[in-house]
Amino acid sequence: MKVLVPVKRVIDYNVKVRVKPDGSGVETQNVKMSMNPFDEISVEEAVRMKEAGVVDEVIAVSIGPQQAQETIRTALAMGADRGILVKTDDNLEPLAVAKCLKALADKEEPGMLIVGKQAIDDDSNQTGQMTAALLGWAQATFASVIKVDGDHAQVTREVDGGLETIKVKLPVVVTSDLRLNEPRYASLPNIMKAKKKPIDVTSPEELGVDPAPRLQVLNVAEPPKRAGGTKVEDVAQLVDKLMNEAKVI
Amino acid sequence: MSVLVLAELDEKGVVPQTRNALAAAVAIGGDIHLLIAGQNVEASAKAAAQYEGVSKVLTADDAAYATGLAENVAELVKSLATDYSHVLVGATSFGKNVMPRVAALLDVQQISEITAVNDADTFVRPIYAGNALATVKSKDAIKIITVRATGFDAVAETGGSASVEAVASTGDAGLSSFVGRELTKSERPELTQAGIIVSGGRGMGSGENFSLLEALADELGAAVGASRAAVDAGFVPNDYQVGQTGKVVAPELYIAVGISGAIQHLAGMKDSKVIVAINKDEEAPIFSVADYGLVGDLFKIIPELTAEITKRKS
Numbered sequence: 133m134k135v136l137v138p139v140k141r142v143i144d145y146n147v148k149v150r151v152k153p154d155g156s157g158v159e160t161q162n163v164k165m166s167m168n169p170f171d172e173i174s175v176e177e178a179v180r181m182k183e184a185g186v187v188d189e190v191i192a193v194s195i196g197p198q199q200a201q202e203t204i205r206t207a208l209a210m211g212a213d214r215g216i217l218v219k220t221d222d223n224l225e226p227l228a229v230a231k232c233l234k235a236l237a238d239k240e241e242p243g244m245l246i247v248g249k250q251a252i253d254d255d256s257n258q259t260g261q262m263t264a265a266l267l268g269w270a271q272a273t274f275a276s277v278i279k280v281d282g283d284h285a286q287v288t289r290e291v292d293g294g295l296e297t298i299k300v301k302l303p304v305v306v307t308s309d310l311r312l313n314e315p316r317y318a319s320l321p322n323i324m325k326a327k328k329k330p331i332d333v334t335s336p337e338e339l340g341v342d343p344a345p346r347l348q349v350l351n352v353a354e355p356p357k358r359a360g361g362t363k364v365e366d367v368a369q370l371v372d373k374l375m376n377e378a379k380v381i
Numbered sequence: 382m383s384v385l386v387l388a389e390l391d392e393k394g395v396v397p398q399t400r401n402a403l404a405a406a407v408a409i410g411g412d413i414h415l416l417i418a419g420q421n422v423e424a425s426a427k428a429a430a431q432y433e434g435v436s437k438v439l440t441a442d443d444a445a446y447a448t449g450l451a452e453n454v455a456e457l458v459k460s461l462a463t464d465y466s467h468v469l470v471g472a473t474s475f476g477k478n479v480m481p482r483v484a485a486l487l488d489v490q491q492i493s494e495i496t497a498v499n500d501a502d503t504f505v506r507p508i509y510a511g512n513a514l515a516t517v518k519s520k521d522a523i524k525i526i527t528v529r530a531t532g533f534d535a536v537a538e539t540g541g542s543a544s545v546e547a548v549a550s551t552g553d554a555g556l557s558s559f560v561g562r563e564l565t566k567s568e569r570p571e572l573t574q575a576g577i578i579v580s581g582g583r584g585m586g587s588g589e590n591f592s593l594l595e596a597l598a599d600e601l602g603a604a605v606g607a608s609r610a611a612v613d614a615g616f617v618p619n620d621y622q623v624g625q626t627g628k629v630v631a632p633e634l635y636i637a638v639g640i641s642g643a644i645q646h647l648a649g650m651k652d653s654k655v656i657v658a659i660n661k662d663e664e665a666p667i668f669s670v671a672d673y674g675l676v677g678d679l680f681k682i683i684p685e686l687t688a689e690i691t692k693r694k695s
């Protein structure tokens with residue numbers, strides 16, 4: 133079975149994101165970019181499945197500008213076999229990304245797509261579910277355990293009340309949650325090896341996908357700031373404040 | 382214009398977050414219908430018919446919907462959606478699972494986790510862990526939306542008198558089946574509904590030590606939450622996680638104990654009315670959002686705090 137893993141290039145999770153003064157978006161110039169953390173978890177899971185003999189080939193896909201190739205290289209260094217760059221300077225929305233992934237899945241015929249639960253830039257939490265819909269496949273979102281068993285998989289999901297287990301037919305789209313695994317760091321020899329692994333380049337247009345956005349971003353603003361920072365001396369003062377000033381207990 | 386809201390059910394009936402989604406529907410305007418999909422839903426439908434603002438309750442009673450499987454519920458919503466200008470659901474794990482699937486089936490770009498309605502086409506949603514607020518205008522014919530509960534005060538449970546109408550089931554898609562659930566049992570209020578939350582982080586050191594927070598929570602009638610680090614370390618179950626990729630809460634009072642205040646955690650709690658931080662590191666970023674910060678060792682402070690509150694209350 134092949135596994136397809138989309139990997140998105142996003143602003144690194146440690147960066148303090150700044151809104152541009154003109155309200156057009158956030159500052160991305162000279163900002164550290166990394167693979168979306170959930171996608172690292174997906175790559176790790178796919179590579180572990182390959183190491184366990186359940187999977188034959190792991191393909192990493194990124195949709196984005198030329199630099200997204202670096203994100204694919206990171207996946208290759210972690211153990212993915214080859215990459216596909218869907219090159220575009222447009223900022224594709226989840227629906228358009230899902231259409232690209234569908235087109236690639238039609239071509240590659242993987243048994244599983246492992247998509248991140250959420251991209252930490254747009255915080256949409258949509259792409260995996262949308263891709264499953266477009267393919268007419270089952271979906272298993274927010275996964276913390278994946279067990280493949282013949283033509284089915286059993287997936288444990290992190291839900292609001294705790295954990296839920298479902299059984300899904302393959303092929304399936306799984307989305308990875310934080311507790312699925314702990315991603316490895318790529319070793320230096322594997323980083324060197326990754327440089328020789330192949331990356332195909334295509335485009336949304338070649339895949340028959342219209343990259344035009346459906347949502348018009350009218351404005352991006354900074355959220356209101358909290359006036360925090362006040363300290364209290366001790367427990368007695370804290371309880372006083374909570375009872376008499378804030379009146380919350 | 383008419384708006385369809387998809388209800389979420391648990392063993393007690395329609396979950397409260399559905400009423401926050403209804404409040405967003407009220408802000409959009411028009412006729413509001415509530416869809417209840419599940420098995421043996423009469424009692425839930427009867428209760429929901431009283432919700433403020435709802436003009437019609439639609440019921441789809443079928444075993445295929447009993448456990449909320451996305452493939453089955455999405456087909457049902459799709460079969461009804463074209464009669465509506467907007468389709469909404471609460472941004473819970475259920476809503477986030479089902480709604481993007483509906484959106485793709487309808488070729489619509491979903492608008493996730495709105496916190497405000499500007500007009501029928503224009504919505505506000507947080508991005509980058511709440512570091513920015515985007516105002517977006519949808520060009521799609523049907524607006525498909527998930528609603529962040531903290532952005533909208535829930536509509537009242539009574540005051541309405543909607544009609545109830547059954548709709549045809551779309552059946553079982555045959556793609557997935559339910560195996561089981563391990564729900565966290567607790568006598569305390571549910572995190573997203575609680576007026577007071579006591580949350581613990583890595584600083585708690587162990588799962589056993591969370592009993593300190595539970596004693597405080599019980600004294601306050603509070604829920605217990607956690608940071609990702611505390612969940613990853615196995616101190617508490619996954620559904621305790623507050624943050625960008627966990628639950629978003631906005632109680633009257635949030636007490637963060639042994640939590641440093643990473644941006645991903647702040648994303649889930651910084652709209653709380655009053656924030657208290659207890660941390661031994663006076664430089665911890667959590668203090669910058671805290672209304673009342675107390676620097677010191679939590680193992681000394683928490684028992685003292687619990688005792689002080691007990692004393693003052695009696």
Ligand SMILES: Cc1cc2nc3c(=O)[nH]c(=O)nc-3n(C[C@H](O)[C@H](O)[C@H](O)COP(=O)(O)OP(=O)(O)OC[C@H]3O[C@@H](n4cnc5c(N)ncnc54)[C@H](O)[C@@H]3O)c2cc1C
Pocket residue numbers: 145169170252581582583584585607608609610611622623624625626627628638639640641642643644645646649659660661662665677678679680
């Ligand atoms: C993709 C992604 C998603 C994430 N999503 C979330 C999320 O949804 N929610 C979330 O919370 N995090 C999330 N995180 C993790 C986040 O970045 C932080 O790592 C996490 O919030 C840190 O948890 P913490 O504050 O408990 O631990 P730490 O940062 O280790 O802080 C522990 C604190 O405890 C204090 N302390 C220790 N001992 C004591 C004591 N005896 N008395 C008093 N204070 C003490 C320390 O001074 C320190 O400030 C996410 C990260 C990523 C990459």
Ligand SMILES: Nc1ncnc2c1ncn2[C@@H]1O[C@H](COP(=O)(O)O)[C@@H](O)[C@H]1O
Pocket residue numbers: 138139140141168170171193194195196224226229246247248249250251252254255256257258259260
């Ligand atoms: N441009 C992209 N390139 C590759 N993968 C993407 C892209 N956008 C979204 N994804 C995938 O979809 C997941 C969820 O993204 P989102 O729906 O935007 O929150 C990410 O974790 C990625 O796995």
